[in-house]
Amino acid sequence: GHALLVGVGGSGKQSLTRLAAFAAGCDIFEIQLCRGYNEESFKEDLKILYNKLGIDNKPTVFLFTEGHVVEEGFLELVNNMLTTGQVPALFPDDEKEAVINAVREEVQKAGINQTRRTAGTTSSRKQLVTSTLYCPCPQWEIH
Numbered sequence: 001g002h003a004l005l006v007g008v009g010g011s012g013k014q015s016l017t018r019l020a021a022f023a024a025g026c027d028i029f030e031i032q033l034c035r036g037y038n039e040e041s042f043k044e045d046l047k048i049l050y051n052k053l054g055i056d057n058k059p060t061v062f063l064f065t066e067g068h069v070v071e072e073g074f075l076e077l078v079n080n081m082l083t084t085g086q087v088p089a090l091f092p093d094d095e096k097e098a099v100i101n102a103v104r105e106e107v108q109k110a111g112i113n114q115t116r117r118t119a120g121t122t123s124s125r126k127q128l129v130t131s132t133l134y135c136p137c138p139q140w141e142i143h
Contacts, residue, residue: 021061
């Protein structure tokens with residue numbers, strides 16, 4: 001499932017998330033902001049996340065806080081991840097083929113009818129849908 005933790009700053013939202021991830025045996029994936037970080041940089045980080053989920057098959061918590069929202073488009077991409085399990089046009093065709101080939105055997109073992117779409121999304125979706133977290137800071141928080 002997904003988790004949305006809301007609370008005043010310093011109330012332990014991220015600590016709780018890290019503890020829960022540890023208890024569940026999940027890795028934590030968190031983007032690292034730097035100067036010039038934009039939507040393209042975010043998509044590159046999401047590629048790393050999806051490869052970790054799909055190809056490496058590692059249960060992972062995607063820790064995404066209010067501070068990570070540098071551009072409004074980030075929230076649309078996260079919304080797509082939560083609703084469909086994928087980000088449209090994330091991988092170009094050549095990279096997509098490599099991902100599909102990497103998970104093809106797992107898809108066959110699972111008995112899923114192979115199409116280009118199912119081969120590329122089955123593995124990452126089962127891991128991602130159980131691991132996305134957003135920690136916003138409430139508007140009413142006093143700084």
